Amino acid sequence: MSTDPFSDILRLVEPTSVVSGGFAAGGTWALRFPAPHQIVFSAIASGACWLRVDGQRAALRLEAGDVGLLPGRRAFTLASDLRATPIDVALRDLSGASETIGDGSGCVVIAGRVALDPFRAALLLDALPERILVRAASPHAAPLRWILQQLVAERTSTLPGSDIASAQLAQLLFTQLLRAHVADSPALPAGWLRATGDARIGPALRLVHDEPGRAWRVEELAKASGMSRTRFAVHFRAVAGTTPLGYLTAWRMRLAQRRLREEQVSIAALATALGYASESAFSTAFKRIIGVAPRHYQRAAMR
Secondary structure, three states, X not given: OOOOHHHHHHHHHOOEEEEEEEEEEOOOOEEEEOOOOOEEEEEEEXXXXXXXXXXXXXXXXXXXXXXXXXXXXXXXXXXXXXXXXXXXXXXXXXOOOOOEEOOOOOEEEEEEEEEOOOOOHHHHHOOOOOOEEEXXXXXXXXXXXXXXXXXXXXXXXXXXXXXXXXXXXXXXXXXXXHHHHHHHOOOOOOOHHHHHOOOOOHHHHHHHHHOOOOOOXXXXXXXXXXXXXXXXXXXXXXXXXXXXXXXXXXXXXHHHHHHHHHOOOOHHHHHHHOOXXXXXXXXXXXXXXXXXXXXXXXXXXXX
């Protein structure tokens, strides 16, 4: 039984987090990273530095224990002094565990990237803001501090399995960053990320994710959430940005996309599994949501 829509969606986009950079810097320094076109995260293991993202007016001071995430849309600079002339680098240029800039005494940064399934990445990327920053003082930062400590230990370890341990810790760091963002942000935009963190509609979302092929009625979902039909419908749209049945349809189409790409499944069988009375009804819904007929989508995926 599925009881966690948040995990369901993350599994769908298949995020893979990798620690791909790290450095210790001292003195006056500035590093400019081009837009990576991947989600990137950085954690300040010790010391402090500035973060400036291209196109954003204000720079941010990052302190020890702070962890930030950028969706990869823009270039950014990390620096001890924003007046310093930056050196152009990429995360792959800082792949060693002991990269040192200057005397290395001022700041230690661990950085990484998150690769997504290219065909479903937009589901996550469209839900992310320009940046996520969890301060060390946040009540949700304690798990991040523990993960960060373990990452530092693995990055400097000669124990067998340190590479895979680092990758798994990076994956956990990314998941915890998203959790903290949902918990710390009082005004998330309407969408699935906000919806999966909303306790009031949580029971209804779990039902939908557990049985996406069932012909759910709004009254059933409202009852599961302990609300009247009208109050449930209004609240659901406010946090999810769509109606309950609209969410159900969109989730069904995401599942259909995955199966059409990964399995030799007939359109008729898929339509039945997802609760449609006919292949034509399913095809109409798929084309409306995805923009192309399922048969054409499947053929393109097989090329």
